[in-house]
Amino acid sequence: MIGLIGSARIAVFRGRSNYNETGDINAMRVPVETLALLGGKALVTVGAASAIRQDLPVGSIVTVTDHINLTGLNPLIGETGQQRFVDLLGIYDRHLRERFALATGQLGRKAHEGVYMFFPGPSFETAADVRAAQALGADMAGMAIVPEAILARRCGLRVLALATITNLGAGLRQEPVTLEARMRTGAASAHALSRLLGKFFEIWMVESRLPRLT
Numbered sequence: 001m002i003g004l005i006g007s008a009r010i011a012v013f014r015g016r017s018n019y020n021e022t023g024d025i026n027a028m029r030v031p032v033e034t035l036a037l038l039g040g041k042a043l044v045t046v047g048a049a050s051a052i053r054q055d056l057p058v059g060s061i062v063t064v065t066d067h068i069n070l071t072g073l074n075p076l077i078g079e080t081g082q083q084r085f086v087d088l089l090g091i092y093d094r095h096l097r098e099r100f101a102l103a104t105g106q107l108g109r110k111a112h113e114g115v116y117m118f119f120p121g122p123s124f125e126t127a128a129d130v131r132a133a134q135a136l137g138a139d140m141a142g143m144a145i146v147p148e149a150i151l152a153r154r155c156g157l158r159v160l161a162l163a164t165i166t167n168l169g170a171g172l173r174q175e176p177v178t179l180e181a182r183m184r185t186g187a188a189s190a191h192a193l194s195r196l197l198g199k200f201f202e203i204w205m206v207e208s209r210l211p212r213l214t
Contacts, residue, residue, distance in 0.1 A: 002038075008201035011035055016045075020121035020143050025073045028148040036155035042096060043152040046193065047144030048186050049163035050125060052133045053114060054172055056140060056165050059189050061104075061196065062112040063097050064161035067146050068138055069118045075147050076154060086154050096160040099207070103199035109192070114139025116163055118146040127171030141169060160200075164189045
C-alpha cells in the first residue's frame with residue numbers, strides 16, 4: 001500500500017514473511033528489492049522481541065542499534081559476485097535512530113535502545129539461550145528484523161529497526177510464554193507505535209526541507 005503519512009510518501013507492506021513460516025531466509029527479498037526499485041530511501045522494520053535485559057519493560061518499543069546472528073542463516077548466501085560481501089558496520093542508521101528518539105521524547109515516552117539477537121524460531125528461546133545471549137551482549141531476542149535488514153543494506157537502503165518487547169526471556173520469568181500473550185502485548189503497543197512513527201516521519205520531512213549547510 002502506497003500513500004502519505006503527513007507529507008511523507010511511504011510504502012507499507014501488509015505483513016511480512018518470516019523464516020520460521022517459510023523455511024526461506026530470502027522470503028523478504030522481493031518486497032525489499034521492490035521498495036528499492038520504487039525509489040525508496042529507507043526501510044523501517046518492526047518485530048516482536050523477548051527482553052534479555054531485565055530493565056526493558058514489557059510493552060516498550062526499543063530501537064535496534066546492532067544485531068547478533070550466529071544461526072548460519074543469511075539471505076545473501078547463494079549470490080554470486082562481489083556484491084554479496086556486504087559491510088554491516090552501522091547497518092542500523094544512526095541518524096534515523098536519533099530522529100526516532102527525538103520523536104519518542106516529543107511524545108513523552110522513554111527512549112530505549114539495544115542489541116537484537118536473531119533466533120530463527122519458531123520455538124522460543126531456552127533459559128540457556130537467554131544466558132548465552134546476555135553473555136554475548138544482547139539486550140533482546142527475536143525471530144525477525146535481521147534478514148530484511150541485511151537485504152535492505154544490500155540494496156543501499158538505510159534501516160530503522162524497532163522491536164516491541166512482548167515478554168521477558170526464558171529464565172527471567174516464572175510463567176511460560178505463549179503466542180497469544182505476545183500477540184496481545186503487541187496489539188496493545190500498536191497505537192503507541194503508530195503515533196511514534198507518525199511523529200518520526202513528521203520530523204524527517206521537516207528536516208528534509210531545510211537547506212543543507214556545506
